Amino acid sequence: MNWLRIRELVRKEFIQLLRDKRNRVVLFIAPFIQMLVFGYVVNYDISNIRVALLDYSQTYESRKLADTFVGSNIFHITHNVRSDRELEDLLLKGDIDMGIKIPQNFAAVIRKGETAAIQILADGTMSNMASLRMAYTSTVLDRFNRSMIRELYPQHMSYGKIDARIRTWYNPNLDSQYFFVPGIVAFLVMLISLLLTSIAIIREKEAGTMEQLIVTPLSAAEFITGKTIPYIIIALAQMAAIIAVAIFWFEIPLMGSIFLLFFATCLFLMSTLGIGLFISTISTTQQQAMMTTFFFLLPFLMLSGFIFPIANMPLLVQWLTYLNPLRYFLVIVRGIFLKGIALDILWPQYLALLILGIAVFTGAISRFKKRLD
Structure with a gap:
């Protein structure tokens, strides 16, 4: 691989993304709005x-x-x-x-x-x-x-009683935001990375620049690498900003290692970016790519345990959830945020994300052909 060519493709991708005002809104403003809205709206606490x-x-x-x-x-x-x-x-x-x-x-x-x-x-x-x-x-x-x-019956009655001293670990006040806000962090990372990557190649075709890239010495691997690096950087930056909102705005404690959290994010991005690239290779227009993306988003959300417990799902559906990378990422995010647990407990989730990420990303690269059709 020629890293000089990849660097120039990454620079081109950033320029193309940031010069569009609509993209700047999606990249820098939309995640904060979604975090604030979801953080307050998604709530199971009953107060009225x-x-x-x-x-x-x-x-x-x-x-x-x-x-x-x-x-x-x-x-x-x-x-x-x-x-x-x-x-x-x-x-x-x-x-x-x-x-x-x-x-x-x-x-x-x-x-x-x-x-x-x-x-x-x-x-x-x-x-x-x-x-x-x-x-x-x-x-x-x-x-x-x-x-x-x-x-x-005002008379005094003396009898033995049970003194139950209940202590709730990890969420002492039983606040549902402690459960949902870390999940929203994971969901927003998936949403933005999947949505932007799914239109990455289609945008080149619709803008007429795909022909120019085809005649360059870029190999297919260099092209895919140059296309995904900007979105990895953007997703990690958004992850840092969303975590800051969760900690300082919603006051959700981060009990574990932030480095393990970002490591898990990188593994998770292998799956989401791979799926986004796959969508981009099978779609012919940006509208078709976006519709296909939302076709993936809803099952990922419903089968992740974000809202509905996986244990309550039918047995066949429970088996299908093992193919969902968001399932493993949610366990890691909530475990690091609320319990402060590390690799000695979370290694099965990290391993699952690694296997799924390699499989999906490799499949997306093999599906990509450096040609217009």
């Missing part, structure tokens, strides 16, 4: 549950139950309704997340020392969110029950 209350009892006990819900700072009673129909309409329109129906004999049953039933109606269109809301509801009801027991 809208509740409609249908209280047929109108007693001290029913008001105390309502106050117990409001006192949790998660439940907010936004509607006090007077009929079942009104409650159902609010659920149907999506104006509330949950409805509470207290029967007329609620207080009388409790005062007798019997179990009083109330009806909880939850919007189950989003099953995972509904499950979390019902779990919070059970906690509030348990708090109300303990309060009523102390009020109705």
Whole structure:
């Protein structure tokens, strides 16, 4: 390989990328916007549950139950309704997340020392969110029950108890941003590198400069190397900037080695750049290349464990995830960010990225032919 020719091709690629204002926006502004938007939007934390209350009892006990819900700072009673129909309409329109129906004999049953039933109606269109809301509801009801027991039976009861001292490692406050922001870092690196590389060769053909490159002494390997080096540099620079946003803006701790993180990024880029080059060789226009890129992006995202646990997927799909480089990169990024683990634990993921990267990149190079067709 002639590194002088590769250097000039790299210089040409940077000039071609940076002189276009739209490319500058994609390279320098879009990653920060995406990081900020995804960092705040992708969130499973529940801080506001809208509740409609249908209280047929109108007693001290029913008001105390309502106050117990409001006192949790998660439940907010936004509607006090007077009929079942009104409650159902609010659920149907999506104006509330949950409805509470207290029967007329609620207080009388409790005062007798019997179990009083109330009806909880939850919007189950989003099953995972509904499950979390019902779990919070059970906690509030348990708090109300303990309060009523102390009020109705004030005598002191001495008995042995379990003292559970729970400590959550790696994410003490159970903040979902700790889980999602490192994943967003990995996803944005894949998005930008795959998108830009997929149009690298097509852009030469559409601009009419491919003919000039064909008649040069550049070999196919030199051409591919010169085309990928700029995107490797750009992706690593974007990785550094996105990591800085994650640490200083979102305050996500980086517990492990940043050098291991960048080493994993280089291995991951072998796969994404290889796939991008493959797309660029089979596409005839930039629009076709971009559409093909998004065809790859969605399965990569869904089968990576970024949003949905891989263990919950069908067995056949779980086997398919082993071909997804984002799966391994996410484990490395989250492990280094949150747990501070190193190669002694993460070596299987590094090895998988290396094998996939070599296979994909070698296949892309063998697929490329230095000709117009």
